Amino acid sequence: MEPGRFCSTARVVIVAGKGGVGKTTVTAALAVMAARAGLSVLIVEVEGKSGLAAALGGSALGYEEAEVRQGIRARTLTPDDALLDYLNSHGLKRISKRLASSGALDVVATAVPGMKDILVLGKVKALDLERVADLIVIDAPAAGHAVSFLMSPRGLLDAVRVGPVRKQAADVIELLSDPGRCQVLLVTIPEETPVTELVETAFAIEDRVGVALGPVVVNGCYEPLDLDGGPDAESVQRDAERVGVFVSERETRDLVAAAAFRRARYEVQQEQADRLARELPLPQLRLPFLFSAEIGPAEVDRLADALAREVEALDGTGT
Numbered sequence: 001m002e003p004g005r006f007c008s009t010a011r012v013v014i015v016a017g018k019g020g021v022g023k024t025t026v027t028a029a030l031a032v033m034a035a036r037a038g039l040s041v042l043i044v045e046v047e048g049k050s051g052l053a054a055a056l057g058g059s060a061l062g063y064e065e066a067e068v069r070q071g072i073r074a075r076t077l078t079p080d081d082a083l084l085d086y087l088n089s090h091g092l093k094r095i096s097k098r099l100a101s102s103g104a105l106d107v108v109a110t111a112v113p114g115m116k117d118i119l120v121l122g123k124v125k126a127l128d129l130e131r132v133a134d135l136i137v138i139d140a141p142a143a144g145h146a147v148s149f150l151m152s153p154r155g156l157l158d159a160v161r162v163g164p165v166r167k168q169a170a171d172v173i174e175l176l177s178d179p180g181r182c183q184v185l186l187v188t189i190p191e192e193t194p195v196t197e198l199v200e201t202a203f204a205i206e207d208r209v210g211v212a213l214g215p216v217v218v219n220g221c222y223e224p225l226d227l228d229g230g231p232d233a234e235s236v237q238r239d240a241e242r243v244g245v246f247v248s249e250r251e252t253r254d255l256v257a258a259a260a261f262r263r264a265r266y267e268v269q270q271e272q273a274d275r276l277a278r279e280l281p282l283p284q285l286r287l288p289f290l291f292s293a294e295i296g297p298a299e300v301d302r303l304a305d306a307l308a309r310e311v312e313a314l315d316g317t318g319t
């Protein structure tokens with residue numbers, strides 16, 4: 001499928017998954033891929049301090065939108081900001097000022113379970129309605145919160161019978177359950193526990209939230225080592241001689257061990273990615289593990305290239 005078309009499947013893409021699997025990195029790569037296809041992109045960072053700015057090469061994000069790269073704007077969105085926005089846009093500016101200055105904001109937002117999530121999602125819905133960008137990418141909160149984050153409107157709809165909160169919850173559900181407006185991109189790494197959890201999360205999200213799942217991003221995949229079973233100590237020594245470097249016996253042993261380890265990891269990753277394909281009938285987008293000290297703009301570019309190749313390989317008739 002053509003990347004531009006892939007990025008136009010739904011205006012809102014929520015990138016979710018277990019902590020540390022690469023949500024923020026994938027958010028950045030997706031944004032770059034979309035911008036290259038000519039789409040205007042807004043990244044919404046829900047947790048703050050995600051490393052997103054570093055990945056894209058911009059300065060720290062704030063509540064005000066800022067252009068971090070050509071075609072890509074980014075901003076943060078905390079529940080407190082969302083509540084103030086909500087009150088302001090509903091003619092309650094005076095109340096919101098007083099709430100903010102008295103510190104009562106947190107009390108309001110924490111008094112009702114799910115209230116914070118609904119405030120954030122409600123603001124996302126508003127951004128979608130305002131057509132602030134061709135694509136809005138949400139870097140969702142980490143660590144198993146994805147399901148509760150996305151479930152919050154349903155819980156509130158059950159708990160609250162009338163009033164603005166109920167309306168907000170209903171509007172958010174409408175957004176979440178419309179595959180033309182919103183889809184969730186789940187991210188995992190090809191390791192046993194993350195894959196198991198991802199499968200559970202995927203079913204929970206589809207069953208209980210009713211939101212459309214896009215392909216699963218399998219991040220951090222090792223590329224195959226083209227070494228034909230080797231190297232062994234002899235071939236290391238032979239290669240060393242050929243290029244004229246001295247490699248000690250100990251270094252030779254370490255190199256052989258490192259290659260064997262790497263090969264074993266590759267096998268494990270393949271098994272886990274295959275298991276994921278068997279247990280979850282969603283297409284996969286596999287992204288390489290990059291051996292670099294940190295993920296900056298150059299690495300994000302490489303991941304955006306890889307993502308585009310994977311998207312192009314999707315047949316377009318799938319989910």
Ligand SMILES: Nc1ncnc2c1ncn2[C@@H]1O[C@H](COP(=O)(O)OP(=O)(O)OP(=O)(O)O)[C@@H](O)[C@H]1O
Pocket residue numbers: 017018019020021022023024025026050051142143219220221287288289290291292294295303
């Ligand atoms: N494909 C990759 N190759 C190498 N390193 C990666 C890759 N993807 C992510 N990383 C690194 O792994 C770490 C976690 O990535 P990232 O911050 O994107 O994960 P996250 O899911 O957003 O984490 P959190 O749950 O803490 O928000 C970072 O240090 C990042 O630079």
Ligand SMILES: [Mg+2]
Pocket residue numbers: 023024025050139
């Ligand atoms: Mg993150």
